[in-house]
Amino acid sequence: MNPAAGTYRKHNSFIDIRQSDPHRSAVMLRLQAFRDRLPTLAFSPYQVEIMTQACRDLLQPSPVPAASELAPPLQLHANTLEEISRLSDRDLPRYLFYRYRYEIFPQIYRLDDFPPCLQVEPTSICNYRCVFCYQTDATFSHPQQGHMGMMSLDLFRQVIDQAAGNCEALTLASRGEPLLHPEIELMLAYTADKFLALKLNTNASLLDERKAHAILQAGVNTVVFSVDAAAEPLYSQLRVHGKLERVVANIRQFQEIRTRHYPESTTITRVSGVKFQADQDLDTMEDFWADWVDQVAFVSYNPWENTYQQPVNQVTTPCSDLWRRMFVWFDGTVNPCDVDYKSTLRLGKAGGDLPQGNPSMNRLSQLWTGEDYQRLRTAHLSHQRQVAAPCNRCSVV
Numbered sequence: 001m002n003p004a005a006g007t008y009r010k011h012n013s014f015i016d017i018r019q020s021d022p023h024r025s026a027v028m029l030r031l032q033a034f035r036d037r038l039p040t041l042a043f044s045p046y047q048v049e050i051m052t053q054a055c056r057d058l059l060q061p062s063p064v065p066a067a068s069e070l071a072p073p074l075q076l077h078a079n080t081l082e083e084i085s086r087l088s089d090r091d092l093p094r095y096l097f098y099r100y101r102y103e104i105f106p107q108i109y110r111l112d113d114f115p116p117c118l119q120v121e122p123t124s125i126c127n128y129r130c131v132f133c134y135q136t137d138a139t140f141s142h143p144q145q146g147h148m149g150m151m152s153l154d155l156f157r158q159v160i161d162q163a164a165g166n167c168e169a170l171t172l173a174s175r176g177e178p179l180l181h182p183e184i185e186l187m188l189a190y191t192a193d194k195f196l197a198l199k200l201n202t203n204a205s206l207l208d209e210r211k212a213h214a215i216l217q218a219g220v221n222t223v224v225f226s227v228d229a230a231a232e233p234l235y236s237q238l239r240v241h242g243k244l245e246r247v248v249a250n251i252r253q254f255q256e257i258r259t260r261h262y263p264e265s266t267t268i269t270r271v272s273g274v275k276f277q278a279d280q281d282l283d284t285m286e287d288f289w290a291d292w293v294d295q296v297a298f299v300s301y302n303p304w305e306n307t308y309q310q311p312v313n314q315v316t317t318p319c320s321d322l323w324r325r326m327f328v329w330f331d332g333t334v335n336p337c338d339v340d341y342k343s344t345l346r347l348g349k350a351g352g353d354l355p356q357g358n359p360s361m362n363r364l365s366q367l368w369t370g371e372d373y374q375r376l377r378t379a380h381l382s383h384q385r386q387v388a389a390p391c392n393r394c395s396v397v
C-alpha cells in the first residue's frame with residue numbers, strides 16, 4: 001500500500017513531534033499488565049479482538065508486517081505514548097479499542113458503526129487569514145456566500161449526545177476558530193467526561209483567562225495551538241491578522257493557570273505548525289516553545305486554500321479519511337472532510353428527524369454507514385475517485 005508520489009498521507013501528516021519524556025518503559029509495563037488481565041475482563045468478543053491485536057502490536061513491534069498479516073501494526077508514536085501515559089488504568093481498554101480503530105481501520109478500509117473521530121465546528125468563522133487556509137478563499141469566507149455561521153448550543157448538544165459512548169475522539173474545530181463562539185465555555189462544559197481524546201484546535205489569539213479555565217475544567221485531552229513560527233515577521237506573514245506577541249502571552253498564561261490551579265491536569269498542550277516554507281525550523285520552534293507547552297510539532301502542508309482550483313490529478317489510492325473521520329459543520333451539515341470546505345460531498349444533516357433505515361442507530365451513525373457515504377467509499381476502493389469532486393483534485397490518501 002505505497003501511495004504514489006505527490007500524495008498527502010493523512011496517516012503520516014506529522015513531519016516531526018518533539019516532547020520531553022516519552023515515558024516509554026512505564027507505558028510498556030502498563031500495557032503488559034493489561035494484556036495479562038484481558039482474558040479475565042468482561043468485554044464483547046469484538047472488543048477483545050481489537051484490544052488483543054492492539055496489545056500484540058504494541059508489545060511485540062515488528063517494523064515490517066508479515067506477508068500473511070492483512071493489517072499494518074499499531075505503533076507507539078510519541079503522541080500515543082504521551083496520551084497513554086496520562087490515562088488511568090481504568091480508561092486504558094477504551095483507549096486501545098479506539099486507537100486501533102482510529103489508526104488501523106482507515107489503512108485497511110474497515111468500517112465500524114460510528115466514525116473513529118468526529119470533528120465538530122462551533123463556528124466556521126475565523127479571525128485569521130492564514131496563507132495556507134481556505135479562509136483566504138473569498139467564495140467561502142465572504143459573509144454573503146452563506147458558509148459562515150455559529151452553531152447553536154441546542155444543535156451542539158444533540159451532536160455530542162449522539163457521539164458520546166460511540167466514539168472517543170472528538171475534535172472541536174474544523175473550518176473556523178472555535179474560541180470565537182460566544183458560548184464556547186458552555187460547549188466545553190457539555191463535553192466534559194464524555195470522550196478520551198477530546199481535542200481543541202485554536203490559534204490562541206482569543207485564549208483569555210476564562211476560556212483557559214473552561215478548557216482545563218472540561219478536561220480537554222489535547223489542546224493544539226496552531227502556531228507556525230517563533231518570531232516575527234514570519235509568524236504574521238503566515239498567520240495573517242495574527243500577532244505573535246499576543247499569542248505568546250496567551251499560551252504562557254494558559255500554562256501558568258494550568259500549573260497553579262490544575263496541578264493534576266492531564267491536558268496535553270501542543271504547538272503545531274504547518275510546514276509551509278523552508279525558513280520554518282523545528283529546532284528554533286522547540287527552543288522557543290518548549291518551556292510553555294508539552295509538545296512542538298510540524299505537520300505537512302496540503303493545499304487546503306484552493307482545493308477547487310487544483311488540477312485534476314491521477315491519484316487512484318483510496319482516501320483513508322473516509323474510514324477515519326466525519327465532520328459536522330456549524331449548521332449541522334455533515335461532510336466527509338474539510339478539504340471539501342464548501343461541502344460538495346455533503347452527506348446530510350446531523351440534527352432533525354432520522355433518515356430511513358435501522359431505527360436503533362442514531363443519525364450520525366446512519367450517515368456514516370449510509371448509501372451516499374458508501375457510494376463514495378466504493379468509488380475510491382475501485383480506484384474511481386476521479387468521479388467525485390473535489391476528490392479528483394485532492395491528493396489525500
Ligand code: SF4
Binds near residue numbers: 336337390
Ligand atoms: S476531497 Fe475526497 S479525497 Fe480529498 S480528503 Fe475529502 S474525501 Fe478525501
